[in-house]
Amino acid sequence: xxxAFIEGVEEGYLxxxxxxxxxVEFTFSPLLVEERSQFIDKLDKxxxxxxxxxxxxxxxxxxxxxxxFTKSDGSAVPVTAKNILRLKxxxxxxxxxxxxxxxxxxxxxxxxxxEEKLETDRTEIVSALAGSNLNDETEEARRxxx
Numbered sequence: 656x657x658x659a660f661i662e663g664v665e666e667g668y669l670x671x672x673x674x675x676x677x678x679v680e681f682t683f684s685p686l687l688v689e690e691r692s693q694f695i696d697k698l699d700k701x702x703x704x705x706x707x708x709x710x711x712x713x714x715x716x717x718x719x720x721x722x723x724f725t726k727s728d729g730s731a732v733p734v735t736a737k738n739i740l741r742l743k744x745x746x747x748x749x750x751x752x753x754x755x756x757x758x759x760x761x762x763x764x765x766x767x768x769x770e771e772k773l774e775t776d777r778t779e780i781v782s783a784l785a786g787s788n789l790n791d792e793t794e795e796a797r798r799x800x801x
Contacts, residue, residue, distance in 0.1 A: 661685050664720055669749055670762040676743050680764070681722040683754045686714075694755060711751055712736040718754050 664682050671678035686694060694714055701707045716736040724732040732738050739747065752759045 661687060667753055667761040668764045669746065669753070670764075672745065676746050678764075679723050679746070681750075682720040683718050684720065685753075685757055686718065686755050691756065708740065708747075709736070711747075711755065712739040714755060715739050715750055719750070 664684055667681045667683055669679045669681070694710075697710050698707045701710060713736045716734060716739060719734045719739075722732070722734055724738075726732055739750075742750070749759070753761055
């Protein structure tokens with residue numbers, strides 16, 4: 656459970672969006688209220704939105720302690736402002752919302768695999784269409800997979 660009190664480094668998770676980006680795990684130091692105000696003052700002094708993006712990227716570089724992004728060859732992507740500016744727009748904005756503004760929490764990391772979710776969905780649909788008991792259908796599916 657997330658705490659309303661900022662004590663130090665926190666763990667974050669951004670769920671993947673099919674066709675847009677993979678999931679990412681990260682650790683970060685969220686901004687304190689006064690630090691957020693100072694950050695907004697910096698943005699107000701920028702000459703354009705591109706400069707605001709660069710300032711935000713530098714702030715995220717300072718706040719993100721680690722992340723799970725990797726390159727296509729499997730090597731780790733370093734947490735740098737330059738790499739943050741290479742993130743897809745959605746990821747960039749979501750990281751700002753979680754880390755800088757605190758306007759949303761991290762996503763919940765599911766412990767259930769997509770295959771398990773699909774099997775449960777399939778079993779629930781078959782059960783509903785057949786008018787049978789879901790527990791019986793689940794047990795029958797489990798026996799068939801043994």
